[in-house]
Amino acid sequence: MSENQKNESLFLVSSAIHTKHGIFSPEQRLQQTIETCKSIKSRCPADIIIIDGGDKDLSEDEKKELSPHIDTFVSFCESPHLKNILVIPSQDIVKNMAEIMTFGTMYEQLIESGEYKKYKRIFKMSGRYTLNDDFNYDKHMQATDKIIVRGPFTSQFRQETTGGVSLQYMSRLWSFDAFLLPYIRDIYTDMFNHMTDRLNAKGYIDIEHLLFHHLDPILIENIGKLGVEGNIAPNGARVSD
Numbered sequence: 001m002s003e004n005q006k007n008e009s010l011f012l013v014s015s016a017i018h019t020k021h022g023i024f025s026p027e028q029r030l031q032q033t034i035e036t037c038k039s040i041k042s043r044c045p046a047d048i049i050i051i052d053g054g055d056k057d058l059s060e061d062e063k064k065e066l067s068p069h070i071d072t073f074v075s076f077c078e079s080p081h082l083k084n085i086l087v088i089p090s091q092d093i094v095k096n097m098a099e100i101m102t103f104g105t106m107y108e109q110l111i112e113s114g115e116y117k118k119y120k121r122i123f124k125m126s127g128r129y130t131l132n133d134d135f136n137y138d139k140h141m142q143a144t145d146k147i148i149v150r151g152p153f154t155s156q157f158r159q160e161t162t163g164g165v166s167l168q169y170m171s172r173l174w175s176f177d178a179f180l181l182p183y184i185r186d187i188y189t190d191m192f193n194h195m196t197d198r199l200n201a202k203g204y205i206d207i208e209h210l211l212f213h214h215l216d217p218i219l220i221e222n223i224g225k226l227g228v229e230g231n232i233a234p235n236g237a238r239v240s241d
Contacts, residue, residue: 009046009141010119010178012106013037013070014099015127017062018054018077021091022233024128030062032128032230037069039130044137047071047119050127051106053082053098076102091234096206097195104188107181116181123175128230131173132240135227140175146221149174150241152212161203168208169215170241173228180219187214 013036017029024032037048049072052058057075058066066073076082076098085097103124110116121141140148152167159166176184191210198205205213229240 007045007047008119009044009121009123009137009175010116011040011044011046011048011123011125012103013040013048013050013125013127014103015050015052016054016095016098017052017058018056020055021094023236024231024233026062029128030058030065034066034069035130036125036127036230037066039132040125041069043131043135046123049074049106051102052076053102055086074106076105079105081105092204092206093199097192099207100188100192100195100210104185104192107185107188111182111185116178119178121175122178122181122184123173124171125228126172126230128233129172129228130230132227132229134225135173136223139223143175143177143221143223145177145179145219147174147176147180147215147219148221148223148226149211149215150222150224150226151208155209157204157209162205162209163198163201163203165205165209165213167212168206169211170226171207171211172230172239172241173226174211176219190214 015033018026040046040048048070050070052075054077057077063073081101082098085094088094149169151169155162155166155168191214194210195205226241231238
């Protein structure tokens with residue numbers, strides 16, 4: 001990121017270009033991620049950090065193809081913590097635990113460096129999705145001291161599975177006032193521990209339910225449709241939030 005920082009927001013984009021899960025090839029996933037970044041840059045004065053939790057790092061050619069569209073690429077493929085997660089057989093567990101771990105670590109790094117203080121707002125966006133005409137950047141930027149997230153929605157799980165969490169927030173795109181980053185970092189630590197406890201109890205919970213359970217409702221602002229769409233990895237179905 002340049003020293004003469006002009007962009008007022010930061011997009012943290014989750015990614016797994018090389019993964020054994022899902023129907024899309026690494027080539028397709030890379031192109032979809034580039035489209036993600038193009039959609040951000042076309043609608044926001046934002047910096048983009050790709051947080052990749054894939055099985056292996058990008059090749060030099062892949063990085064060269066991606067680099068014009070982003071500001072920073074962070075790979076966790078050599079992280080022992082990620083490697084311990086990636087050997088879990090369940091795709092759902094891997095995806096959720098890997099994202100919580102990698103983002104929690106990234107939040108910590110941004111706090112330690114003080115880098116986050118140059119931004120007014122931080123967005124979390126899932127890679128391979130794109131912003132559409134329903135996305136309203138100004139509404140996010142005007143939500144001072146607030147978290148904007150879509151929901152809550154009714155759970156698809158039995159309460160016995162989630163340990164009583166019956167509602168969820170959609171997590172493909174959400175944002176928060178940058179000053180809340182230390183709070184969000186702490187929430188992610190709690191979320192990782194919570195998910196670990198649920199799995200140890202032979203249950204299950206995902207990021208969406210964890211966000212609903214842990215985020216303080218006083219901080220939540222709901223603006224309706226957020227303006228993000230894409231194809232989910234397991235079966236390619238089109239979704240829109």
